[in-house]
Amino acid sequence: MENKLKIYNTLSRKKELFQPINPPHVGMYVCGPTVYGDAHLGHARPGITFDIVFRYLRHLGYKVRYVRNITDVGHLVNDADAGEDKIQKKARLEQLEPMEVVKFYTDRYHENMQQLNTLPPSIEPTASGHIIEQIELVKKILKNGYAYESDGSLYFDVEKYNKDYKYGKLSGRRIEELMQNTRELAGQEEKHNAFDFALWKKADPKHIMHWPSPWSEGYPGWHLECSAMGAKYLGETFDIHGGGMDLLFPHHESEIAQANAATGHDPVKYWMHNNMITINGQKMGKSLNNFITLNEFFSGKHKALDQAYNPMTIRFFILQAHYRSTLDFSTDAMKAAEKGMHKLFDAFYLLDELKPSEKSSVDIKAIEAKCYDAMNDDFNTPMVIAHLFDLAHILNQVDSGTESLTKADIEETKAFFSTFLFDLLGLKDEKEKDDSELIDYLMKTILGIRQEAKTKKDYATSDLIRDELAKMNIQIKDTKEGAKWSFK
């Protein structure tokens, strides 16, 4: 495979040529959802961003193992590590077993991701399913001296770690600043420093999700699961780790610290972070209560929405911004995305109707090359889309006769346009979605014509219509309220 792909590495803060550790294999780990509620627009972005990475790497010929976890335990409510487990809180409210909540929202998350046409990851491990691996990791960190026990709980010793390794290499935060900015919080007495993070927490008696460990009946700290599962399925050092920018600190910084403390080396070669989606400039999220769930988008049932939006419109809307840029949501932007996407589909279908010329007035290969250049430039999908809009414009000019394409160039265009539109950007034309509504309308039209024919005593036409419909097992009954149709 040609090696032109550059990826922006958060670790080095620059674009680097992508050189996997064990080509043609690529290992990619992406932080997945915490399944205690419905996925919102903010969840769609990493889902789609890393779907593009997955699709493009496979397109380039790499054999990609894509691991995306399900956080079903251990994600604490507040950053001080003292809060209740989020899932457990919801479960207690609903009087359900936590795993019942997990199953419910995992299924809905899968459905949403399928609606957005993201490919399923290769492995989808759960935090609760890897408690042993997390305990083993804690043991290593403890053995190497970078953790301490405090009343049955284990904490990562950030200060000690910082002496041997540079803490903060990903986020750029310096431990000296953290020391100045932290203050003692209630319930944090167990920690040596406020910025130390939990590796294992002893469960209080009310805590219903807990497992035995050498230290206490408890549960793993949130940062642990990704370190343990990444290493298990992709090895101690793997190629790409992705996630939302909001996970950069403390989550990903802690993953790096945990890996170094356990193995003595960094876990990941390329760190990738997608930026946030904002609403009126504000981050969208559960805590701000300004989020719109994907199901609300698809149904249009939310006060901020004026209509239902097709999942593909959301996908296109997200792809129209570079994944490292913020993206501000508005219904106007959604409508523009919907219109733009259909412009591309129409241009693609137009290819079937173009009349070939003897000569081409346009350099199709140059446009194709530009699209690849854009993808190779850190997955620049808005640039790809801009080139495809140019292409759409050209195809319309060919249709109206002001530009020309040979048969071979039309075929070439069809092939690469299809590759980018459907395979790489992962779009689907879902116009046929409201089929039943359309069928009702078409039947109404046909029955109207039939009525008209009967009124004119044109029985040849009305009988013809009845016979044609019968071939599709459709029967017509004339009632007082007019003709009605049904399947036989």
Add this chain to the structure above:
Amino acid sequence: MENKLKIYNTLSRKKELFQPINPPHVGMYVCGPTVYGDAHLGHARPGITFDIVFRYLRHLGYKVRYVRNITDVGHLVNDADAGEDKIQKKARLEQLEPMEVVKFYTDRYHENMQQLNTLPPSIEPTASGHIIEQIELVKKILKNGYAYESDGSLYFDVEKYNKDYKYGKLSGRRIEELMQNTRELAGQEEKHNAFDFALWKKADPKHIMHWPSPWSEGYPGWHLECSAMGAKYLGETFDIHGGGMDLLFPHHESEIAQANAATGHDPVKYWMHNNMITINGQKMGKSLNNFITLNEFFSGKHKALDQAYNPMTIRFFILQAHYRSTLDFSTDAMKAAEKGMHKLFDAFYLLDELKPSEKSSVDIKAIEAKCYDAMNDDFNTPMVIAHLFDLAHILNQVDSGTESLTKADIEETKAFFSTFLFDLLGLKDEKEKDDSELIDYLMKTILGIRQEAKTKKDYATSDLIRDELAKMNIQIKDTKEGAKWSFK
């Protein structure tokens, strides 16, 4: 809720009145699939059988927690416990990580179960996700003296257990017979008796799925996962345990032994077993290589099939036999099921067209009561279907005027017919499935009429058609090959 439901309990070998342990809560555990290949018709039967149980118990007002596990590890290839892990074997063949195979086939299983319109279980725990719970269970059994260690592996001591508890209470097998019928097998030297079963197996160096334990780096025995996960999510004693008859021995018998050995009492009040699906009298299964996968049924791509079968046809085919009877597959039986199901749908739709009479000549409430009686008689779905066929016949007679129903009785019929057909039997009318084909045909019909009108110079009609279609964003282009349509 009325308490008339009787369930055949494999343990007592008779129908018993269903009395849950903690009403209105019901705990039900069903053995789920081993995810190393596509689900076949044999997997559809427990899926549908216990979906009916789930639906009916909920209909009766019970709050049901339905747990169905995913066996993703530890299911040994041969009964002698010496074989390779099935999943691992496949993974090594395909050069994949076992969990990659697991993810692939779990997704496909979910899709198939959704196509069959089975409701998702409340919790779907995986064996690999509950290694700790399985180790804890082994510890209890060991502590109580019913297990022994042998070179890092642990075995259940059936002979010792039989002295304190009656071994074989579910299957009726006596340990004396087992002793006579067993012979020493290669690789079984570690066991005291050939019928002892593994609780924990030390992994050989090639074994890639293994976890640390107090005894060895290894993996749990197959029977352990259901005991551990059933107890975790439903309690040490719960109401219903279901599965295929082929799991009765040794799997379920071993579950009972493990639970008694660990807790001193039986784990389950009602044991339910669905019978097998045969092809020409032979059991359908992977080992016999005579299975047809569900995807093959849905696509029709299998040498034994003459057409594609709708998932609902398969569901109806399965429901036409009582779950405890064997069911022999043939394409004739499938076609009969397809026809029968549509007869019921047609009768249901006919309800909208019936003319109400002053008096009813039929006792609708008696038919409804018969349907409930059949369900209460150990989920006798074929009997329910027979009553619904009688009802369909009556509704056709009402339509032709030889029987009569009042408006109130028509409404009553609509309500309970809908309850049984859609909510309890879980059928869906999927005639609308091939929508795009139908739309194409309707458009062809409309464009044919338009062409006819134009030929006759009836431009009023042809313009009307164009305008009506424009309202649905359909545009017509007249080309040399005739009129073509597309969405705007």
